[in-house]
Amino acid sequence: MSRSSAVSPDVLAAIGGTPLIRLRRASEETGCTILGKAEFLNPGLSVKDRAALSIVQDAEARGLIRPGGTIVEGTAGNTGIGLALVASVRGYRTVIVIPETQSAEKKETLRLAGARLVEVPAVPFANPNNYVHAARRLAERLAETEPAGAFFADQFDNVANRRAHVEATGPEIFAQTGGAVDGFVCAAGTGGTLAGVAEALRAAKPGVTIALSDPEGSALHAHYTTGTLKAEGSSITEGIGQGRVTRNLEGFRPDLSFRIPDAEALGIIFGLMREEGLSLGGSSGINVAGAIRLARELGPGHTIVTILCDGAARYASKLFNPAFLGERGLPIPDWLGPSTEPLP
């Protein structure tokens, strides 16, 4: 709907309906058709606009939020941006609890989306002062003190998140491929995208292969392959990787699981940037790497879909900073480094 020539009544009507883009090199190298769903084209520039809209609509339908009320979430990024834009259209305020170690770019982007930020020290989930627990407590306090109350969005365990993908993202993929989708793969943060799209596609097309593309440092790959939640290594990608089975992942199982090192994902991101005009964030690299691995499992001639979650601009000081990459022994693309050739 959003990409049609019709006028959108508001910006929320422009969420979803994203194109599927054929990824040329990945398709040519595997003999498959590998398609990326261009979620970076959503108004808040990420896949999380869908979850944010669904969470707010669900809260409205269940009477959990009143006009002028405050939406509280603990998030370091895209969900907060999505919630802030949905809240501003629907007449709510947004308070985002964020670890103080997050990049200045992210904090600035949240402020520019209309969110108020509460910065807290960065401590692990097991610590009661972790930003997610701090957000839940803040929501409980504001529910008492704010005249129009407060609502905790709770993206990890609120299944209105997954529902957005069962009802829209999955059916869009099925319709856009004319039902000819053989495989779907993506990473999981909350797990809403993966479990939601999987549910929709498995219902529409029995036999479709669903795969998890997991970064290092996430416990899900071990969980789905050995039965133990065990994390090893670490990743510079953001928004993905998970140490527990969230409510959005409950009842879900992938057919296949891949563990993708950062260097593999980065090589793909740089290639797509340089050769295909796609300027993407790190989780998209993990996803496309997973799509290539799934293509090799299924063999030539199959159609495989993945998610292009957000854009490179959000990670300029990290993934696309030669000093940051160099310190970690990661590949630095030639055009990002200092120019050694004099210009003609």
Ligand code: PMP
């Ligand atoms: N990529 C990025 C950049 C994200 O911000 C997120 C959300 N945390 C994801 C992927 C994963 O999406 P989901 O929460 O639906 O698993």
